[in-house]
Amino acid sequence: MSEAERLISGPTLRRLLSLVKKHTGIYMEERKRELLLGRIRPRMKELCLPSAEAYIDYLENHKDEIQKFVNSVTTNETIFFRTPAIWDFFGGDFLKSWFQKNAGETLRIWSAAASTGEESASIGIMCEEFKRLNPRFHYRIYASDIDTDVLEGARRGVYKERSMEDLRKRSPDIFNRYFKGRDSADLQLHPSVMANIEFFQHNLHSRGTRTAFFDVVFLRNVLIYFNEPDQELVLKNMHASLKPQGVLIIGEAESLARLNTSFEYTKPLIYKRAV
Ligand SMILES: C[S@@+](CC[C@H](N)C(=O)[O-])C[C@H]1O[C@@H](n2cnc3c(N)ncnc32)[C@H](O)[C@@H]1O
Structure with a gap:
């Protein structure tokens, strides 16, 4: 079992994915578990939360966390004169x-x-x-x-x-x-x-x-x-x-x-x- 699978179980992953979708419109597949963990981990650490479930609970109860969550799940890759x-x-x-x-x-x-x-x-x-x-x-x-x-x-x-x-x-x-x-x-x-x-x-x-x-x-x-x-x-x-x-x-x-x-x-x- 990978670290991401250990830290984010199936039901937790689905809760997280639906929160990503709700707040950004971004559709992520379940295979993005690793990526998602990498994105929310810094916030879990900053808030001293022991698990992804604890982070979801925090997110659902703190409106001011929503923008931080949005900022952490977006992919911002860009360069000058791309294409x-x-x-x-x-x-x-x-x-x-x-x-x-x-x-x-x-x-x-x-x-x-x-x-x-x-x-x-x-x-x-x-x-x-x-x-x-x-x-x-x-x-x-x-x-x-x-x-x-x-x-x-x-x-x-x-x-x-x-x-x-x-x-x-x-x-x-x-x-x-x-x-x-x-x-x-x-x-x-x-x-x-x-x-x-x-x-x-x-x-x-x-x-x-x-x-x-x-x-x-x-x-x-x-x-x-x-x-x-x-x-x-x-x-x-x-x-x-x-x-x-x-x-x-x-x-x-x-x-x-x-x-x-x-x-x-x-x-x-x-x-x-x-x-
Ligand atoms: C990969 S960057 C593209 C940047 C630039 N347009 C380019 O082509 O180089 C994608 C951007 O879309 C933004 N984004 C994602 N979902 C969005 C949404 N629902 N509304 C507005 N911007 C969104 C992300 O925050 C990110 O900065």
């Missing part, structure tokens, strides 16, 4: 054609599972690059996540070195233009980009308050954590938040092909709000 093809599309065809049709307006972009902020910063850098050539271009980025710890990091505009490595190697000019700091562990995103990003907490399973508001939604590498009915629910919420003809960008391992949604396929990972 180059979508950045070629966004920084190229998309911005050009949007600006031609909407000069004088403000492009509104939602990074809807923003994690530690690399995605919203990448969007901001692309927009600033476009603005250098088109000074009358205006944009605003809205970056949200369910996890308050990652949002706190994202608000500081400071990132893990590992998430910037590729950008630093491939585009040193861009890197030097947008990151400043005393040493490599202290690099901060340029204030011109930060000033255009607004951070807020949001659970994708609830309907956003901004209806038909966004021109583009980045919903990347998060649908994979939800089951199909919930993916459809989240996509319905995104549909409501996007303007008609608004663009949805998803992650490399994701597809809407099998789902019942009101999005039209444009090209790999890119969809358009239909009607």
